[in-house]
Amino acid sequence: MSETLKNGHHDSFETEDLSPQGVFYFMAGLAIVGVVIYFIVIGMYKYLDAYDRKHAAPVNPMAVKTGVDPRVMTFPQALSQIDNTFPKPVLEHSEQLQFREVLEKQDQTLATYDWVDQKQGIVRIPIDKAMELLAQRGLPVLPQGATGQVARSATKETKAKAVAKKATANQ
Numbered sequence: 001m002s003e004t005l006k007n008g009h010h011d012s013f014e015t016e017d018l019s020p021q022g023v024f025y026f027m028a029g030l031a032i033v034g035v036v037i038y039f040i041v042i043g044m045y046k047y048l049d050a051y052d053r054k055h056a057a058p059v060n061p062m063a064v065k066t067g068v069d070p071r072v073m074t075f076p077q078a079l080s081q082i083d084n085t086f087p088k089p090v091l092e093h094s095e096q097l098q099f100r101e102v103l104e105k106q107d108q109t110l111a112t113y114d115w116v117d118q119k120q121g122i123v124r125i126p127i128d129k130a131m132e133l134l135a136q137r138g139l140p141v142l143p144q145g146a147t148g149q150v151a152r153s154a155t156k157e158t159k160a161k162a163v164a165k166k167a168t169a170n171q
Contacts, residue, residue: 059069066085068078083090092098109124116122125133 053071056071059071066082068081068085070078073081111126111128112124113126114124116124
């Protein structure tokens with residue numbers, strides 16, 4: 001140990017630090033490699049796209065008559081072209097959108113109050129509220145020994161009373 005200690009610390013420091021020139025060369029090389037990889041990937045995609053177009057299956061004859069080529073047209077362009085040229089009436093425009101509308105309508109029906117049969121006092125209540133009421137009141141119980149028609153009439157009367165009670169409670 002030829003170094004002298006002052007206050008318990010060495011008096012020297014590391015003389016071989018990482019040179020800024022080496023860091024700069026590394027970053028420049030990394031950028032060049034990134035650019036080269038970018039152009040390789042772009043070229044590969046162009047080659048594969050050209051290969052795919054060359055070996056693509058023939059277009060549907062129905063699409064040829066309407067002037068729609070989904071290989072080169074965007075979805076909105078194809079949709080507007082179909083609207084202009086497809087024979088009328090169009091029974092189903094977009095199956096997914098129509099299905100979504102049906103589901104939304106059903107969800108709205110299940111989540112709202114409404115009359116099913118106002119003359120008989122039958123109302124529709126939201127599913128959450130119906131489950132709460134069922135949990136509070138329980139299922140209707142038939143009298144001991146009730147069978148067939150008697151059981152059906154008893155459950156109808158019980159349901160009608162419950163629905164009427166609910167309808168008056170909501171008003």
